[in-house]
Amino acid sequence: xxxxxxxxxxxxxxxxxxxxxxxxxxxxxxxxxxxxxxxxxxxxxxxxxxxxxxxxxxxxxxxxxxxxxxxxxxxxxxxxxxxxxxxxxxxxxxxxxxxxxxxxxxxxxxxxxxxxxxxxxxxxxxxxxxxxxxxxxxxxxxxxxxxxxxxxxxxxxxxxxxxxxxxxxxxxxxxxxxxxxxxxxxxxxxxxxxxxxxxxxxxxxxxxxxxxxxxxxxxxxxxxxxxxxxxxxxxxxxxxxxxxxxxxxxxxxxxxxxxxxxxxxxxxxxxxxxxxxxxxxxxxxxxxxxxxxxxxxxxxxxxxxxxxxxxxxxxxxxxxxxxxxxxxxxxxxxxxxxxxxxxxxxxxxxxxxxxxxxxxxxxxxxxxxxxxxxxxxxxxxxxxxxxxxxxxxxxxxxxxxxxxxxxxxxxxxxxxxxxxxxxxxxx
Numbered sequence: 001x002x003x004x005x006x007x008x009x010x011x012x013x014x015x016x017x018x019x020x021x022x023x024x025x026x027x028x029x030x031x032x033x034x035x036x037x038x039x040x041x042x043x044x045x046x047x048x049x050x051x052x053x054x055x056x057x058x059x060x061x062x063x064x065x066x067x068x069x070x071x072x073x074x075x076x077x078x079x080x081x082x083x084x085x086x087x088x089x090x091x092x093x094x095x096x097x098x099x100x101x102x103x104x105x106x107x108x109x110x111x112x113x114x115x116x117x118x119x120x121x122x123x124x125x126x127x128x129x130x131x132x133x134x135x136x137x138x139x140x141x142x143x144x145x146x147x148x149x150x151x152x153x154x155x156x157x158x159x160x161x162x163x164x165x166x167x168x169x170x171x172x173x174x175x176x177x178x179x180x181x182x183x184x185x186x187x188x189x190x191x192x193x194x195x196x197x198x199x200x201x202x203x204x205x206x207x208x209x210x211x212x213x214x215x216x217x218x219x220x221x222x223x224x225x226x227x228x229x230x231x232x233x234x235x236x237x238x239x240x241x242x243x244x245x246x247x248x249x250x251x252x253x254x255x256x257x258x259x260x261x262x263x264x265x266x267x268x269x270x271x272x273x274x275x276x277x278x279x280x281x282x283x284x285x286x287x288x289x290x291x292x293x294x295x296x297x298x299x300x301x302x303x304x305x306x307x308x309x310x311x312x313x314x315x316x317x318x319x320x321x322x323x324x325x326x327x328x329x330x331x332x333x334x335x336x337x338x339x340x341x342x343x344x345x346x347x348x349x350x351x352x353x354x355x356x357x358x359x360x361x362x363x364x365x366x367x368x369x370x371x372x373x374x375x376x377x378x379x380x381x382x383x384x385x386x387x388x389x390x391x392x393x394x395x396x397x398x399x400x401x402x403x404x405x406x407x408x409x410x411x412x413x414x415x416x417x418x419x420x421x422x423x424x425x426x427x
Contacts, residue, residue, distance in 0.1 A: 001027050001328075004065040004128075006120055007075040007137070008032025008058070009039035011267065011291075012316045014046035014284060016073070019317035021051035025328055029055045033065035036080075042274045049281050062120065067127045071324055074120055075136035078112040081264040088258035090425045096413060097245040097252075099299070100260060101139040101189055102238055103412040107391060108426040110142040111403065114395035117143050121151035132327060132364070134158055134320060135338075141188035144338045145353040146392045156365055157338025157353060159188050160319040161236050164219075166336075169196050169234055171308070172217040173203040181334065185345065185370045185377070188338050188355045189238035190384050192377050208232060219308075220296040233377065237296060242380065242411060251301040259298050266291055326360035334358070337365045344370055347378055352385055383411055403427060 003020060005013060009032075017030055032047070034040035037058075044058050059065035066072055077084070087105040091098040098105040117137055124133050133155040137143045144157030162184055167177035175198055183194040183202075195202040207213035211225040222240045241248055252258050270287045273279065293304035319335070326333040334357055341352045344367040348354065358365035373381070390406035400423065408419035 001025065001071075002029045002031065002069045003027055003054075003324075004031045004033065004059075004069040004072045004131075005075070006033050006062060006065065006072060007077070008065075009034035009036045009043050010075045010077070011043075011288075012075075013043045014050045014281075015288075015315070015317040016320055017047035017054075017056065018050035019321045020324070021053045023321055023325065025325060027054040029057060031057045031059050031065040031069070033059040033062050038275075039271065042271065042279060045278055046281065046284050062123060063127060066120075066124055066131070069128045069131050071132050071134055072120075072124050072128065073134045073136065073320060074117065076113065076116065077137075078109070078116065081260065081267045083112075084109070085258070085260035085264040087426055088260040091422065092249075092252060092258055094418065094421055094425065095249070096418060096422060097241055097249045098412055099238075099241060099258070102241050103410060104407060104422045104426060105260075106139045106142075107407050107410060107422075110139050110391050111395045111427060113137055113143055114146045114392060117147055118150045121147040121153040121155065125152045130154075132156060132324075134323065136316070136320075139189065140338055141190075141353055141355065142388045142391055144188075145388055146395065148340060148351065148353060149392060150396070154364065156323065157188060157355075158319050158323060159338070159355070160315055161189060161238065162191055162193075162336035162355065163315075163319055165191075165193055165217075165234060165236050166196070168219060169193055169204065169217050172213045173206055175203065182336075182357060183371070184336055184355075184357055185373055186236070186355050187353075187381055187384055187388070189236065190242070190380060191236045191336075191355050192239075193234040193236075194232075194371075204232075204234070220300045220302050222296070222300060231374075231376070233374070239380075240296070240299065245412060248299045252298055254301070255298045257298075259294060262294055262298075263291060323360060323365075327362055327364065330362040331360065333360050334368070335360050335365070339365050339367055342367065344368075345373065345381065347373070347382060348385055352389075380411070383409070387411070 048056050084100045087108045091104045133153045135144050135157045140157040140159050147155045166182045170177040170180045181197040195204050208229050214225040214228050337358045338353050338355050341348050341354045356367040358367050387409035390409050394402035394406040403423045404419050408416045413419050
């Protein structure tokens with residue numbers, strides 16, 4: 001079996017290749033393609049150090065990587081870390097909260113990424129029509145929506161955010177995450193966990209009145225226990241930007257820059273060192289540890305965080321491996337994925353991309369039924385999905401008025417005038 005990775009210069013590619021190569025999948029070749037040839041060579045070198053078994057190739061053209069592949073993993077960032085830092089700084093300068101995947105910065109990332117991702121979807125349809133397109137490109141929901149809408153690629157959107165919340169919530173109630181099931185619904189980076197199930201019984205009722213356990217359901221101090229207690233839901237961490245935008249903005253301004261600037265500096269430093277010598281796995285793991293510890297740190301004003309030893313489910317590499325194994329082995333595993341709605345959330349359109357618990361078999365993911373969504377989350381989901389649909393349309397037309405109209409629908413943009421300013425500054 002051949003696997004292709006489009007965006008093969010991505011910083012987490014060696015982790016992904018290492019996990020795939022050590023699995024029980026019979027992978028003969030992993031082909032990496034990236035428009036940045038120098039960077040993909042560095043990542044290929046690390047991937048070879050961290051893997052065993054499959055041949056690791058660097059393709060000069062996307063066609064060479066895709067042709068004959070059973071799975072094509074896509075993870076691109078148009079403009080790289082420097083563009084992310086610029087977008088976040090521009091957004092902050094106009095007093096609007098956002099992050100690389102949400103708010104105006106996420107909008108700019110989506111508009112730049114949709115055209116090339118549609119091209120890749122069409123290329124996969126032509127050269128590997130039976131392949132599964134596993135999309136990590138952010139913002140995952142919008143990008144997957146565009147690919148699903150505009151191509152015939154068999155696309156699945158993937159993110160490990162729900163898995164991280166699942167395992168943290170299970171830990172908070174004192175259970176191993178692998179023995180539990182999860183009642184979850186929403187969109188990517190806009191999801192809620194309603195309950196953790198063990199032997200058919202809900203478990204979250206045990207922590208609603210315990211402030212310490214509610215805090216332990218998150219790796220950063222995001223939400224007040226009183227708010228969680230009232231909602232009887234655990235939101236994914238990106239809802240921090242929607243529920244507490246003023247606090248996030250104040251913390252970022254106090255720090256002097258958004259996280260994108262730190263990531264750009266860290267990444268540039270890593271590749272500068274790599275340019276003079278072959279990076280070691282130790283160098284790479286040190287870079288990842290420093291990068292991961294800064295996650296949600298500036299926005300929350302909290303201390304650097306570390307991945308707990310008991311983490312079993314979350315991680316870029318793990319979620320991809322879980323999904324591919326479930327398809328190849330027809331496992332029926334339950335995995336949170338971004339797929340077409342098909343009636344799962346009846347208040348959305350049939351072909352809208354949602355994030356839902358899916359039973360994954362050899363014919364692909366099948367979203368599981370979801371109980372009625374509470375009024376508050378339903379309003380958020382509806383509003384954000386309206387914005388996502390409009391963003392896909394605007395990226396395809398490229399018309400200034402369409403771009404402004406789409407961004408004005410974003411809940412984090414306060415007015416049409418501000419949307420006009422942001423579109424002009426960002427795009």
